[in-house]
Amino acid sequence: xxxxxxxxxxxxxxxxxxxxxxxxxxxxxxxxxxxxxxxxxxxxxxxxxxxxxxxxxxxxxxxxxxxxxxxxxxxxxxxxxxxxxxxxxxxxxxxxxxxxxxxxxxxxxxxxxxxxxxxxxxxxxxxxxxxxxxxxxxxxxxxxxxxxxxxxxxxx
Amino acid sequence: xxxxxxxxxxxxxxxxxxxxxxxxxxxxxxxxxxxxxxxxxxxxxxxxxxxxxxxxxxxxxxxxxxxxxxxxxxxxxxxxxxxxxxxxxxxxxxxxxxxxxxx
Numbered sequence: 329x330x331x332x333x334x335x336x337x338x339x340x341x342x343x344x345x346x347x348x349x350x351x352x353x354x355x356x357x358x359x360x361x362x363x364x365x366x367x368x369x370x371x372x373x374x375x376x377x378x379x380x381x382x383x384x385x386x387x388x389x390x391x392x393x394x395x396x397x398x399x400x401x402x403x404x405x406x407x408x409x410x411x412x413x414x415x416x417x418x419x420x421x422x423x424x425x426x427x428x429x430x431x432x433x434x435x436x437x438x439x440x441x442x443x444x445x446x447x448x449x450x451x452x453x454x455x456x457x458x459x460x461x462x463x464x465x466x467x468x469x470x471x472x473x474x475x476x477x478x479x480x481x482x483x484x
Numbered sequence: 485x486x487x488x489x490x491x492x493x494x495x496x497x498x499x500x501x502x503x504x505x506x507x508x509x510x511x512x513x514x515x516x517x518x519x520x521x522x523x524x525x526x527x528x529x530x531x532x533x534x535x536x537x538x539x540x541x542x543x544x545x546x547x548x549x550x551x552x553x554x555x556x557x558x559x560x561x562x563x564x565x566x567x568x569x570x571x572x573x574x575x576x577x578x579x580x581x582x583x584x585x586x587x
Contacts, residue, residue: 344551345555347548347551348548348551348552348554348555349552349555350548351545351546351548351549351552352546352547352548352549398527398530398531398534399531399534401527401530401531402504402527402528402530402531402532402534403531404527405507405508405511405523405524405527405528406504406507406528406531409507409510409511409514409515409524409528410507410510414514414515416515416516416520418517418519418520437569438562438565438566438569439565441526441564441565441568441569442526442527442530442561442564442565444527445523447519447522447523447526447568447569447572448568448569448572449519449569449572449573449575449576450572450573450576457576459519459520459523459572461520461523
């Protein structure tokens with residue numbers, strides 16, 4: 329049952345992608361429907377449905393947080409680059425994450441690369457090694473906040 | 485009147501977006517090492533692309549084209565985060581003395 333549900337959700341998402349790629353051309357809809365169903369079935373063989381599913385409200389909350397903070401990240405990096413003194417204090421920081429293995433950890437690592445001042449370098453088990461632009465900033469608190477939002481997404 | 489205002493806003497968003505791309509590229513020249521350069525490229529280009537996408541959205545033909553532009557932005561985000569992580573990991577592995585192809 330979970331399998332059929334996942335197949336339906338994935339087919340629907342792929343159809344949206346197809347609709348966007350063909351810019352809503354009705355002549356391509358039939359081919360798109362066939363392709364979406366096939367790709368959804370193949371994707372289930374490679375990536376079986378994994379629990380827990382991300383929760384919609386918490387996912388939107390994380391998306392909002394991510395959008396705002398990634399704008400801050402761009403402005404922050406631009407400000408440093410345009411300053412004649414080039415204010416940087418680069419260094420490594422190892423963060424131990426409490427997130428579950430798999431998607432939650434990967435999402436955190438990838439999101440952090442686009443958030444202010446952090447770049448994920450390695451992820452070994454629950455140890456996430458970050459490169460920081462300015463180690464005098466409260467990087468640890470920023471990472472903990474992003475982690476908190478992702479933990480809420482995957483809270484079973 | 486409001487058409488003109490929208491046009492000005494769009495132009496502003498597009499120009500600001502391009503400026504962020506330029507600043508990201510400036511980072512390639514000003515910054516001292518690979519990792520700090522990746523910081524500049526991923527973050528400044530991400531914001532630059534976001535601004536350009538917002539500037540283009542009011543001008544598209546229909547919702548499907550808007551979705552396509554948003555999709556491009558989303559894929560570019562995922563690609564830049566993944567590429568940044570892969571370059572960082574390979575670099576770290578080289579410092580540790582292997583070839584960076586490990587898990």
